[in-house]
Amino acid sequence: MDSPEINHPKEVVTSDEDISLADRLKDISQDRLIEEVIALWDEINKMEIELAAGRRRFRSMELKNHSNNDSGRPLIAELEEKIRVVNTRNLQLKNQLGNERVRNNDFETDRNKIKILEAKNTKLLQNEEELLMLILDMEIHMDKLSKSIE
Numbered sequence: 001m002d003s004p005e006i007n008h009p010k011e012v013v014t015s016d017e018d019i020s021l022a023d024r025l026k027d028i029s030q031d032r033l034i035e036e037v038i039a040l041w042d043e044i045n046k047m048e049i050e051l052a053a054g055r056r057r058f059r060s061m062e063l064k065n066h067s068n069n070d071s072g073r074p075l076i077a078e079l080e081e082k083i084r085v086v087n088t089r090n091l092q093l094k095n096q097l098g099n100e101r102v103r104n105n106d107f108e109t110d111r112n113k114i115k116i117l118e119a120k121n122t123k124l125l126q127n128e129e130e131l132l133m134l135i136l137d138m139e140i141h142m143d144k145l146s147k148s149i150e
Contacts, residue, residue, distance in 0.1 A: 025033065 028036075
């Protein structure tokens with residue numbers, strides 16, 4: 001439906017003009033009036049949609065302009081500072097991880113040394129026990145020899 005563009009001059013409408021408008025509208029068929037109202041309604045809806053899209057574009061351009069101006073520099077500087085802090089923290093954590101790996105390796109080495117020392121300790125305790133038994137046997141034999149000599 002093509003709707004003719006209707007340009008209404010901005011005038012104060014008097015009651016005489018209302019009557020003449022009503023008379024003119026009576027001469028137009030009701031179907032034609034309905035078509036005109038629907039066409040104008042569609043045109044108004046399209047214009048509102050275009051207006052809303054224009055407002056969105058305007059707002060996005062404002063935001064883009066705002067971010068391109070000097071106000072974006074502090075944000076960039078802040079983000080760069082955050083990146084620097086995160087990189088520093090990352091490096092610290094990597095160093096801590098390396099230190100912990102060294103400590104774990106040292107701990108494993110110490111654990112192996114402790115196992116070896118425990119095994120040696122067990123052997124020494126067994127040797128000590130055997131030597132004590134030998135000393136006891138020798139004391140018994142010495143007592144027997146001393147009694148036999150007397």
